Amino acid sequence: MKKIALTPVNSTRLINHGPVVMVTSGADKPNIFTAAWNMPVAREENSAIVALAINPDHYSYHLIKEHGQFVLNIPGMELLDMVIICGSTSGREIDKFKETGLTPIKAQAVDTPLIGECIGHIECIFEDEPRPGLILGRVVAASVAEDLFDECWKIEEVKNRTIHHLGGKYFSYPAERVISQ
Numbered sequence: 001m002k003k004i005a006l007t008p009v010n011s012t013r014l015i016n017h018g019p020v021v022m023v024t025s026g027a028d029k030p031n032i033f034t035a036a037w038n039m040p041v042a043r044e045e046n047s048a049i050v051a052l053a054i055n056p057d058h059y060s061y062h063l064i065k066e067h068g069q070f071v072l073n074i075p076g077m078e079l080l081d082m083v084i085i086c087g088s089t090s091g092r093e094i095d096k097f098k099e100t101g102l103t104p105i106k107a108q109a110v111d112t113p114l115i116g117e118c119i120g121h122i123e124c125i126f127e128d129e130p131r132p133g134l135i136l137g138r139v140v141a142a143s144v145a146e147d148l149f150d151e152c153w154k155i156e157e158v159k160n161r162t163i164h165h166l167g168g169k170y171f172s173y174p175a176e177r178v179i180s181q
C-alpha cells in the first residue's frame with residue numbers, strides 16, 4: 001500500500017468524522033454552534049466525560065463558561081442545512097433558533113434547551129478546561145429517539161443517519177450497521 005505524506009495540520013482529516021453535533025449553550029437567550037471536534041473521553045460508574053474543542057473566539061465559548069452547561073445535540077442528515085447555518089453564523093449577531101426555525105425544548109437536567117429536531121442529546125455540566133478551548137463536560141443526562149437506538153445507533157433511513165464532517169465542504173454518513181460474531 002503506497003502512502004502519501006500529510007502535514008500535521010491535515011492529519012486531523014483522517015480522524016475527523018465522528019458525528020457532528022449542534023451544541024446548545026446559554027439559557028434565556030440560548031445559542032447553537034456546530035462542532036465536529038467532540039469525543040467521549042471517560043466512562044465512570046454513574047457518569048461519562050466528553051470533550052469539546054471550541055475556538056475561544058466563538059460566542060458559544062463565552063456562554064458555556066458563563067453558564068457552566070452545554071448540550072451536545074446529534075442531528076440527522078435531514079438537518080445538514082441547519083448544521084451549516086449554525087456553523088457559519090454567530091449568536092453575537094443573530095438568534096439561531098429563530099433563523100433556522102429549530103425548536104428549543106426543555107432539557108432533563110440543565111437549563112440550556114435541547115434542539116427538538118435532533119435525534120439524540122447529551123446534557124453536560126462544565127468540568128474542566130485543560131487548555132484554552134478544550135472543554136471537558138460531565139454528562140448529567142442523555143436521551144435518544146426510541147426507534148433509532150438499540151444498544152447503539154440503529155438507523156435505516158438516510159434522513160436520520162448521523163452526519164460526519166470530513167473537512168471543508170465534505171460530509172458523509174455511516175452505511176449499514178454490522179454485528180460482529
Ligand SMILES: Cc1cc2nc3c(=O)[nH]c(=O)nc-3n(C[C@H](O)[C@H](O)[C@H](O)COP(=O)(O)O)c2cc1C
Pocket residue numbers: 020031032033034035036037038053054055057058059060061083084086087088089090091092165
Ligand atoms: C461542519 C462544521 C464543523 C465545525 N466544527 C467546529 C468545532 O469542532 N469547533 C469549533 O470551535 N468550531 C467549529 N465550527 C465552526 C463554528 O460552528 C462556527 O464558527 C460558529 O459560527 C460559531 O458560532 P457562535 O459564534 O455562535 O458560537 C464548525 C463549523 C462547521 C460548519
